[in-house]
Amino acid sequence: xxxxxxxxxxxxxxxxxxxxxxxxxxxxxxxxxxxxxxxxxxxxxxxxxxxxxxxxxxxxxxxxxxxxxxxxxxxxxxxxxxxxxxxxxxxxxxxxxxxxxxxxxxxxxxxxxxxxxxxxxxxxxxxxxxxxxxxxxxxxxxxxx
Amino acid sequence: xxxxxxxxxxxxxxxxxxxxxxxxxxxxxxxxxxxxxxxxxxxxxxxxxxxxxxxxxxxxxxxxxxxxxxxxxxxxxxxxxxxxxxxxxxxxxxxxxxxxxxxxxxxxxxxxxxxxxxxxxxxxxxxxxxxxxxxxxxxxxxxxxxxxxxxxxxxxxxxxxxxxxxxxxxxxxxxxxxxxxxxxxxxxxxxxxxxxxxxxxxxxxxxxxxxxxxxxxxxxxxxxxxxxxxxxxxxxxxxxxxxxxxxxxxxxxxxxxxxxxxxxxxxxxxxxxxxxxxxxxxxxxxxxxxxxxxxxxxxxxxxxxxxxxxxxxxxxxxxxxxxxxxxxxxxxxxxx
Numbered sequence: 001x002x003x004x005x006x007x008x009x010x011x012x013x014x015x016x017x018x019x020x021x022x023x024x025x026x027x028x029x030x031x032x033x034x035x036x037x038x039x040x041x042x043x044x045x046x047x048x049x050x051x052x053x054x055x056x057x058x059x060x061x062x063x064x065x066x067x068x069x070x071x072x073x074x075x076x077x078x079x080x081x082x083x084x085x086x087x088x089x090x091x092x093x094x095x096x097x098x099x100x101x102x103x104x105x106x107x108x109x110x111x112x113x114x115x116x117x118x119x120x121x122x123x124x125x126x127x128x129x130x131x132x133x134x135x136x137x138x139x140x141x142x143x144x145x
Numbered sequence: 146x147x148x149x150x151x152x153x154x155x156x157x158x159x160x161x162x163x164x165x166x167x168x169x170x171x172x173x174x175x176x177x178x179x180x181x182x183x184x185x186x187x188x189x190x191x192x193x194x195x196x197x198x199x200x201x202x203x204x205x206x207x208x209x210x211x212x213x214x215x216x217x218x219x220x221x222x223x224x225x226x227x228x229x230x231x232x233x234x235x236x237x238x239x240x241x242x243x244x245x246x247x248x249x250x251x252x253x254x255x256x257x258x259x260x261x262x263x264x265x266x267x268x269x270x271x272x273x274x275x276x277x278x279x280x281x282x283x284x285x286x287x288x289x290x291x292x293x294x295x296x297x298x299x300x301x302x303x304x305x306x307x308x309x310x311x312x313x314x315x316x317x318x319x320x321x322x323x324x325x326x327x328x329x330x331x332x333x334x335x336x337x338x339x340x341x342x343x344x345x346x347x348x349x350x351x352x353x354x355x356x357x358x359x360x361x362x363x364x365x366x367x368x369x370x371x372x373x374x375x376x377x378x379x380x381x382x383x384x385x386x387x388x389x390x391x392x393x394x395x396x397x398x399x400x401x402x403x404x405x406x407x408x409x410x411x412x413x414x415x416x417x418x419x420x421x422x423x424x425x426x427x428x429x430x431x432x433x434x435x436x437x438x439x440x441x442x443x444x445x446x447x448x449x450x451x452x453x454x455x456x457x458x459x460x461x462x463x464x465x466x467x468x469x470x471x472x473x474x475x476x477x478x479x480x481x
Contacts, residue, residue, distance in 0.1 A: 058439070060445070061442050092422075095418060096417050096429070097418070
């Protein structure tokens with residue numbers, strides 16, 4: 001675990017966030033090569049992936065199925081896959097196929113990347129020791145150690 | 146007093162040079178938004194029906210595209226396809242030998258009292274009277290063919306002339322300039338804000354079904370809604386919020402259609418969520434996002450084989466007329 005300079009344990013840090021551009025035609029023809037590129041990233045521990053949809057102009061059911069598979073693989077390894085910069089065309093297709101709500105989506109890739117590093121507001125008080133998110137008080141930490 | 150009527154459908158590049166892509170694509174497919182079947186009928190069919198009901202002596206329909214499949218008509222309704230609709234229209238107008246000729250370009254759907262407009266025209270004494278409303282001119286004229294030169298260029302000038310008398314239409318007007326106008330016409334038809342009402346039987350309050358429509362027991366139809374001729378709604382579907390499914394279409398298992406139009410001969414796949422859209426075969430126009438998509442995946446959307454019902458004239462019009470095939474000499478093909 002990485003301890004930042006403020007002494008607060010960032011439970012969510014685990015390797016870089018990878019941003020990948022989804023091709024303009026995300027259909028049966030393009031999916032295979034895209035998955036070959038994405039595959040090694042999904043195999044890593046706690047993969048954190050952002051897919052940038054800004055260039056997408058068409059997507060078919062094969063593309064949507066591939067997205068769902070990638071999400072499933074990422075979640076299996078305790079990671080996540082998020083969408084960014086959805087083009088209007090991509091939004092329409094995802095809504096049509098009822099999968100829009102399955103993914104977390106952001107306006108920009110930067111926002112999506114930042115969302116991986118953000119600690120929820122109620123996770124730990126700002127002035128709490130770094131171990132409090134996991135062990136609560138000092139007594140519990142001593143017991144654990 | 147003898148009255149003739151010429152109904153012009155098109156030309157598709159009329160007026161607005163920067164026509165919306167979605168409108169252009171729909172017009173290419175149907176020739177005109179006025180030939181698109183909505184609520185079981187077309188604006189063209191409805192217009193002709195009103196003219197026949199109004200006992201207009203002679204009616205001619207002129208289009209800049211060929212009418213697919215059989216072209217039909219009664220003795221007093223003739224259909225012509227022409228690349229120069231205005232020339233053909235002026236020739237027809239003159240050939241009627243009528244005291245007055247109604248010239249209607251579809252275009253807009255409007256409800257007006259033709260008899261009142263003809264009377265107004267007679268009183269004004271000008272060779273041309275043009276309809277208008279608060280939003281501007283409408284493409285409906287009454288002309289005195291004896292006082293207007295039969296040459297189509299002169300006719301065209303006369304129609305555009307500011308010297309024409311202006312007749313204010315107080316009835317319902319929908320200019321049908323975009324697909325959103327189509328959705329508005331449908332909503333107004335459901336709500337009885339205009340006379341363009343759904344065809345078929347009102348099986349429940351606000352739910353109309355045309356003959357041959359099939360809805361499986363587990364499907365839910367929420368008013369207002371229209372299910373077109375020979376269309377099929379599969380189990381677990383939901384059709385809601387002012388949606389219309391036109392003739393010979395199919396909505397497959399578990400799909401939700403909300404505030405949308407499914408045009409004729411369209412298959413909508415399993416488990417989809419279609420909202421705020423117009424779908425036509427494998428084309429999807431989402432009005433909320435303002436995008437038009439071609440869906441190449443037949444599992445999602447596809448064009449079904451056209452039934453004989455789709456000919457540019459709605460079925461109800463067919464049912465009420467004495468139908469016969471009319472050979473069309475050298476009919477120009479629909480522009481691609």
